[in-house]
Amino acid sequence: MWGVIGFLFGAIVGSFLATAAIRWPAGEQAASGRSRCDHCRRTLSPFDLIPIVSFLVRRGRCASCGKAIDRKHLLIEIASAAIGGLSFSLAPGxxxxxxxxxxxxxxxxxxxxxxxxxxxxxxxxxxxxxxxxxxxxxxxxxxxxxxxxxxxxxxxxxxxxxxxxxxxxxxxxxxxxxxxxxxxxxxxxxxxxxxxxxxxxxxxxxxxxxxxxxxxxxxxxxxxxxxxxxxxxxxxxxxxxxxxx
Structure with missing residues (x-):
């Protein structure tokens, strides 16, 4: 159970980390404003914000403009989920x-x-x-x-x-x-x-x-x-x- 909690929480954290990795070098604040498509700037719906799942269901493309979503989102979310899952399961507390x-x-x-x-x-x-x-x-x-x-x-x-x-x-x-x-x-x-x-x-x-x-x-x-x-x-x-x- 600890591993599952860590995995899920890590995926959520990974969503923020991916946004920071993309926005921060561009001079933007990762925590400011609503989550949006990097291409058409459309505000993302709650379904589009489900870590890992949304990327896979949408096949890595924005639901509005159809442009490819940066794969860093998926890769960082998976890595972050793995970090959380391993940490919580191997060392609970x-x-x-x-x-x-x-x-x-x-x-x-x-x-x-x-x-x-x-x-x-x-x-x-x-x-x-x-x-x-x-x-x-x-x-x-x-x-x-x-x-x-x-x-x-x-x-x-x-x-x-x-x-x-x-x-x-x-x-x-x-x-x-x-x-x-x-x-x-x-x-x-x-x-x-x-x-x-x-x-x-x-x-x-x-x-x-x-x-x-x-x-x-x-x-x-x-x-x-x-x-x-x-x-x-x-x-x-x-x-x-x-x-x-």
């Missing part, structure tokens, strides 16, 4: 709610980083504050581990970026990456940071090899969305560490 919130925040940031190389301070800051709040409410890890993790995550990547700039005379890390790593440290604690960084590095190598296999040019100056790689690595680490009972 406060821990599961925290894990779901952590995963949803990482999902939004990963999408924004992949598509726009953008990690908004507002999103990473909120994710960090929520981590501190859940720690204060009693969710593992302990508050001290979270605070140390926040500082260690931020400083480690900031120093790496600073050193790279001094040696190579150009930017190697975006300004949002250290902040996101600090937020991850606030959720997982300092001891989990090396594992997250290692998994993110392996994911980055895999992404580069896959791109090269597709015929894309890969060089020392090729940009990869480090924030998205960190996000993809961090939530499975949470599952392993805190969702086992």
């Amino acid at each position: 406060l821990a599961g709610v925290g894990g779901a919130v952590f995963g949803w925040g990482l999902l939004l940031l990963a999408v924004l980083d992949v598509e726009h190389f953008w990690l908004p301070d507002r999103a990473t800051g909120t994710l960090t504050l929520l981590a501190i709040a859940f720690g204060a409410a009693g969710a593992a890890p302990f508050p001290n581990d979270r605070l140390i993790g926040m500082a260690a995550g931020f400083l480690s990547l900031w120093l790496i970026g600073r050193a790279y700039r001094l040696v190579r005379k150009r930017e190697g890390l975006g300004g949002g990456d250290p902040k996101l790593f600090g937020a991850i440290g606030a959720w997982l604690g300092w001891a989990a940071l090396p594992t997250v960084f290692l998994l993110a590095g392996l994911a980055g190598i895999g992404s580069a090899l896959l791109a090269r296999a597709r015929g894309e040019a890969i060089s020392a100056t090729t940009s990869l969305p480090l924030g998205a790689l960190l996000a993809v690595a961090a939530w499975p680490v949470w599952l392993f560490l805190f969702a086992r009972g």
Whole structure:
């Protein structure tokens, strides 16, 4: 039952995350105004707002203009529902709610980083504050581990970026990456940071090899969305560490 509740609630959250991922980079507020078609701007009916189901029933097209609905809506809703379902079923209670919130925040940031190389301070800051709040409410890890993790995550990547700039005379890390790593440290604690960084590095190598296999040019100056790689690595680490009972 907890898994079903988490899945359904996650799908609802995913609808908001998808809207934010599309509107926010365009300079619009995700929570302002009624939900509408991105093409004809028609206000959506209650039936059109049912997460996942509406997209499938409408076959991915607006009921009014017939234009294709951005598939990010469906994919983000499914991913968000899966995060909620797994979190709630594997760790019922406060821990599961925290894990779901952590995963949803990482999902939004990963999408924004992949598509726009953008990690908004507002999103990473909120994710960090929520981590501190859940720690204060009693969710593992302990508050001290979270605070140390926040500082260690931020400083480690900031120093790496600073050193790279001094040696190579150009930017190697975006300004949002250290902040996101600090937020991850606030959720997982300092001891989990090396594992997250290692998994993110392996994911980055895999992404580069896959791109090269597709015929894309890969060089020392090729940009990869480090924030998205960190996000993809961090939530499975949470599952392993805190969702086992």
